[in-house]
Amino acid sequence: MNLLLLQSEDFIDSRRVRVGGRRLTHLREVLRPAPGDALRAGLLDGPLGTATLLHLGAEGAEFAVQLDSPPPPPSPVSLVLALPRPKVLRRALRAATLLGTKEIHLIHSWRVDKSYWQTPLLAPQRLREELLLALELARDTMLPRVLSHRRFKPFIEDELDAIAGTRQRLIAHPGVGGDLASARGQPLILALGPEGGFIPYEVECFGQRGFTPVSLGERILSVEVAVAMALGVLALA
Ligand code: SAH
DSSP states (O other): OOSSSEEEEEGGEEEEHHHHHHHHHIIIIIHHHHTTEEEEEEETSSSSEEEEEEEEOSEEEEEEEEEEEEOOOOEEEEEEEEEEOOOHHHHHHHHHHHHTTOOOEEOTTTTOOOGGOOOOGGSHHHHHHHHHHHHHTTOOOOOEEEEEOOHHHHIIIIHHHHHHTTTTTEOOOOOOOOOGGGGTTTTTEEEETTOOOOOOOHHHHHHHHHHHEEEOOOOOOHHHHHHHHHHHHOOOO
């Protein structure tokens, strides 16, 4: 926990918060601050700053907070990600959040096992917890939006164009395509395939919607590494 991430319900008045639950356990067992110690804090979807410990007890921790600086700028890259296995999804969401992505569209595709959509990780509360953990690690406050599109064709035909808007459209596909680095710095939407890859028909569908192929190098990467590498390459100035 590199950031004490606060939510509006933590505030007991305009400058004081009381936190409990998981954050309290972490404070008591790991960080062990003393009264007067200042921790980095941030308001969910709001500014960053400091929280100065007033009192730490078994029932809660109270802080005086000053939140006055902006969170890190969001990544201009949004992802369209074919749903991987739950374990890999968790890592991919974490990597994407750590690298500042704020919009993730999870889609179905031919090589996505239908059972993956049943994962408890996609339950709204559970998903939110995962994203909050990653924000705390990243020292960011802006919660990514994760949207599920469980049918490939309707997504491609009815939604994708409006979602992508005027942003540059790219699809990562092994073995073909241009250099990702040349797309740096501009708003873009990047599609990544499932663990088995996109089938040719799907690559074609994206192509018809203006998505141009990009390569991430000669080696085939796992989904979570492909996510991290693509966002990393695009993040470097
Ligand atoms: N078995 C698949 C690989 C899937 S890897 C195949 O051989 O095609 C999962 C996804 O990560 C791919 O669909 C692609 O979007 C991305 N990816 C992995 N390695 C890549 C590379 N070298 N270049 C471009 N995209 C890559």
